[in-house]
Structure formats: structure tokens, C-alpha cells
Amino acid sequence: MDVRLKAFTEALESLSYLxxxxxxxxxxxxxxxxxxxxDNGKAQKFEYTLELCWKAIKVALKEQEGIDEASPKKVVKAxxxxxxxxxxxxxxxxAAIDDRNKLSHIYDAEEFxxxxxxxxxxxxxxxxxxETLNC
Numbered sequence: 001m002d003v004r005l006k007a008f009t010e011a012l013e014s015l016s017y018l019x020x021x022x023x024x025x026x027x028x029x030x031x032x033x034x035x036x037x038x039d040n041g042k043a044q045k046f047e048y049t050l051e052l053c054w055k056a057i058k059v060a061l062k063e064q065e066g067i068d069e070a071s072p073k074k075v076v077k078a079x080x081x082x083x084x085x086x087x088x089x090x091x092x093x094x095a096a097i098d099d100r101n102k103l104s105h106i107y108d109a110e111e112f113x114x115x116x117x118x119x120x121x122x123x124x125x126x127x128x129x130x131e132t133l134n135c
Contacts, residue, residue, distance in 0.1 A: 002059050005133055008052035012126050015049045018042045019120040039116050043103055046119050050100045053093075053126050060084075060133050072097050084132050089125060096122045 019042065027035050054072040057079045061067045065082045069075045073094060080090035099115045099122075106112045 002056070004052060004059055005056045008049070008056040008126075008133075009130060011045070011049040011052050012123065012130055015042070015045045015119070016123045016127065018045055019123045039113070042119055043112070043116060046122060047100050047103055049126060050096055050122070053129055054097070056133055057129065085129070089128060092121070092125050093129070096125065 018038075021038075023035060023038065026038070054075050058069065058075045061069065061075060061079055061082065065078070067078045067082070069078050076085075076090065076093045076097070079085055080087070085093070096118075099118065102111070103115060106115070
């Protein structure tokens with residue numbers, strides 16, 4: 001297994017776990033600052049995992065299709081055009097990349113929490129991508 005694919009798989013397992021934690025239940029017992037820190041940690045883990053995701057796709061794209069793209073969106077598009085992703089997952093990956101890029105520049109708590117709320121769906125999306133990479 002390629003080192004990037006292994007790192008992606010391990011990061012994805014961690015992100016998937018974090019996105020399944022019942023934050024509302026924790027909020028009843030923990031200080032709101034700790035909940036905020038956990039949400040920030042989930043966002044950071046998402047950024048890291050998505051970075052590993054597109055880089056694992058890049059390696060597979062080069063090995064399987066002989067295509068060498070450089071940017072995340074071009075890599076994802078080429079993987080989709082090569083028939084490895086359904087259109088819905090392709091569009092969702094583009095949205096995930098946009099959200100990852102926004103996280104570096106968000107200063108609005110409401111917008112940040114909207115992205116955090118999408119993280120479980122993004123984790124499931126990356127699990128489907130991981131399955132295509134492991135075939």
C-alpha cells in the first residue's frame with residue numbers, strides 16, 4: 001500500500017470517529033470552550049484528511065490512468081472523468097475542497113459551524129473514495 005494511501009486511511013478513521021461523537025451530549029458535561037476546541041480539532045483533522053485524500057487520488061490517477069495533475073480540483077475532476085467517481089461524489093468533493101479552503105479564512109462562527117456540520121457527510125464521502133482507491 002502506498003504511504004499516502006495508508007496515511008489517508010488512518011486519518012480518515014480518526015476523522016470518521018470524531019464526526020460520530022455526540023457533541024450535544026458532551027456539551028451538557030463540558031465547558032463550552034472545550035467543545036469549541038473539539039470543533040476546531042475536527043475542522044483541522046478534516047483539512048488534513050482531505051489533503052491526504054486528493055494526494056492519494058493523485059497517486060492512483062498517475063498509476064492507473066497515466067494522468068498527472070497538480071491541483072486538488074483538477075485531480076478530482078480527472079478521477080471522475082476516468083470513471084472512478086459518480087457525479088454526486090465528484091461534486092461533493094469539489095464542495096469539500098471549497099470548504100477546506102474557506103476554513104483558513106473564516107472569522108464568522110456561524111459559517112464555521114455550518115462547515116463543521118457537514119463534516120460527517122464529508123467523512124462518509126471520503127470513505128467511499130477510499131474504497132475506490134483500495135480496489
